[in-house]
Amino acid sequence: MDQSFQIKKKIIEVAAGREPADLVLKNAVFVNVFTGKLQKGDIAITQGVIAGIGGSGRSGASGGDTGYHGRTEIDMSGQVICPGLIDAHIHLESSLAAPVEFAKAVIPHGTTAVITDPHEIANVMGTAGIDYMMEATCGLPLDVFFMLPSCVPATPMDESGACLSSRDIARYYSDPRVLGLAEMMDFFGVVKGNEECLRKLLDAEAGGRMIDGHAPSLKGKELNAYIAAGISTDHECSDVEEAMEKIERGQMVMIREGTAAHNLDALIPLLTTGCADHCMFCSDDKHPSDLLRKGHIDELIRRSVAAGVDPIQAIKAGSFNTARHFRLCDRGAIAPGYRADLTVVDDLDDFHVVQVFKNGQLVFDESGMGSRANEGRTQLVEITPPVIRKSLNDAAHDTFRNQFFQEDDFRDSKTRAVIGTVDGEIRTTRQGFSDRIQVENDILKVAVIERHRGSGHFGIGYLRGYGLRSGAVATSFSHDSHNIIVIGTSDRDMAMAVNRLTENRGGIVVENDGEILGEVKLGIAGLMSDEPLEAVERELESAKAAAKSLGVNPAIDPFMTLSFLSLPVIPELRITTRGVFDVTNQKYI
Structure with missing residues (x-):
């Protein structure tokens, strides 16, 4: 037998x-x-x-x-036993650490499964990036399921390190860890019937897989067309009205609370007005300090309960609803035949995780962590890292092709659009035009530099709301193409920050008058560190403090906010290697 x-x-x-x-x-x-x-x-x-x-x-x-x-x-x-928690949508790369380090941090928060979209690294490395993430998550005491990147690059306006067609990703559907097609960000392409978009949707449907959405502010007939194409979720809702329009048309809404986008408070009413079964929790992007100090899906449950949500409805949004939607029929509940993935808490109000079982094995026990368990920080579990093929690992550590820069490279006298940041959001506003840096008016120069192929392409614009008073900030973690994005108060500072970033083969740099005040080295595709998560957090928090000391707006995350400025699928304005792009009207300005 x-x-x-x-x-x-x-x-x-x-x-x-x-x-x-x-x-x-x-x-x-x-x-x-x-x-x-x-x-x-x-x-x-x-x-x-x-x-x-x-x-x-x-x-x-x-x-x-x-x-x-x-x-x-x-x-x-x-004690109270709950189903293991599931993150409905996350980019593991956004933890800025290798997947094994992410797992070490979230398991003590009761997370037993995540559904990830590896489009960050796929934009840098193509299918090799997908392969890297699948190998880097194999055998972890955390189930990592995949949604295949649908938009690499995010739109034709982007310049990424790869371009993935429907044919490139179709072969991955044979892997049981692949659940479907990830966030279809090119909603304009879907609504207009773009051939390649439709082929990707049809391939997912042919395999009976789910399709995630990404359609901020889409309404009316365009929303109908988008949903009719087979797209069943959205994680970009920022208010109840937008969420309700999507729920009314049959979509599941992912209530997102991450490091950059904070939508939980605005969307909590969905959990108290009869729509709870149509909601899932997700984090989307989560930096190390949030994972170590605030938590993961448990944080969303805890805050929802504090706001008056029935605890069991909140737990379902963090477990069962996600499992049911993605057809993970053997998890998300405590019943015969279900996997023994269990989160044990002291009570449902505080939702403090004391034990976690994965497949019936105790993988976290707070009582064995000693006195450190009460310091308000996640106590990481020990996990043996998966083995990654040398060829993949070598390729992931060699992804920079751009040149080094001089101050004169950033000089520009043309009138450019001014992008406005929004505190606590990743959306932007229109703030007029400028032809120069005006530190006194909080108008700074921002540039995106192509780094994958050495094309020399270079887009310039201006930004208001960031608050920097001196120096420059640069990062290679810039959604979704992950070119270099830099903001500064002078051309000289911008050049020096970019050059240091290039020397480091990726990461984050905070510079002022020739001095490096803070940096995080992200040697894996310019996105993730080889260091332990706690070391990454220390470097990141030091860099944040340096950025804040230079005047960065205290209401924003200096690096997450900067990283989303280059994503040309979220209204209203973004910046790419070709300049400032008007997302609403789909044109450069």
């Missing part, structure tokens, strides 16, 4: 009470996502699966004991 037969038979034997379980969580109070209530009983686990629930006070048909017994038994009195 084959192994799968033996496993299935074993689960049935344990469920029926004819064999002891591998593990029984005794006297468990757990969240039942089907009834919306707390339930009490023994949770019997074998072969990594929940075999049965018993001992809840209900008697069996014969009136006998309905409890379970196991080779190992743990008394769970005084």
Whole structure:
């Protein structure tokens, strides 16, 4: 008999009470996502699966004991067990660390699965970037599922390191970890019936896979066309009105709370007005300090409950709703036949994670972390890094082709559009035009430099709302093409920051008058560090402090805000290697 037969038979034997379980969580109070209530009983686990629930006070048909017994038994009195948490949409690259470091940080927050879109690294390395991320996440005690990058580059206006066609990505659908097609950012292409966009949608549908959306501010008939194309989610809603229009048309709304975009507070009413089953939680982009100090999906649950949301509805948005939507039928609930991915908390109000089980194995236990467990920082679990092919690893560490720059390269006397930042948002506004830097009026020069092919292409514009009073800030983490983006108060400072960034083969640089005040080296494709997450956090926080000391607006994240300025799919204005782009009217200005 084959192994799968033996496993299935074993689960049935344990469920029926004819064999002891591998593990029984005794006297468990757990969240039942089907009834919306707390339930009490023994949770019997074998072969990594929940075999049965018993001992809840209900008697069996014969009136006998309905409890379970196991080779190992743990008394769970005084705690609440929830399904393992799932992030519905994230770019792992945005943690600025290797995937194994991300896993070390989120598992202690109760996350047992994430659905990632590797389009950041795919924009740099093409399919080799997808391969890199799949190998870098293989075998982790965190399930990493993939949505295939739909827009590499994000739009034809971008200059990325690769261009992925429907034919390039179709082969990945045979991998069981691939769930569908990631955020279709080119909503203009979809609505206008662009051939390549439609081919990607049809390939996903042919395999019965899901298709994620990305359509900020799309309304009316254009929204109808976008959804009719088969796109079933959106994570770009910034207010309830926009979210409700999409829910009314059948989309699932991902309530996003990350480092750059903060939409949770605005969208919490969706969870209290009868729409909770149409909502999922996601982080999209999450920097190290937020992972280590605030949490992950557990943070969204905690804040939702504090705002008056029913705890079980919040937990469903962070687990069951996501699993159900993406057809992960064996997770997101505590019931027979489901994976034993469990998050144990002290109570549903504080939602403080004390233990995490993955496939029935204890992978995090706060009681074993010592006195450090109460310092308000995530206590990282130990994980052996996956093995990545040398050819992929070498390619990921060699992605810069741009030249070094002189001050004169940044000189420009033309009148350019001024982009306005919005505190706490990744959207921008129109702020008129300028032909020079005006530090006294908070008008700074911003430039995007192509770095993948050494083309020398170079776009210039101006920015208001960033607040820098002196020096320059540069990063190679600039959505989604990940060219170099730099903002400065002088041409000289901008050139020096870009050159230092190039020497480092990627990362973040804060410079002032020839002095490097802070930097983070991101040697993996210019996106991720080879260092431990805690070291990345220290470097990042030091760089943030340096940027703030130079006057950067305290209401924004200096690097996340800068990184999104080059993404030409979010209204209103963006900057690319060709200049300032008007997203609404689809033209350069």
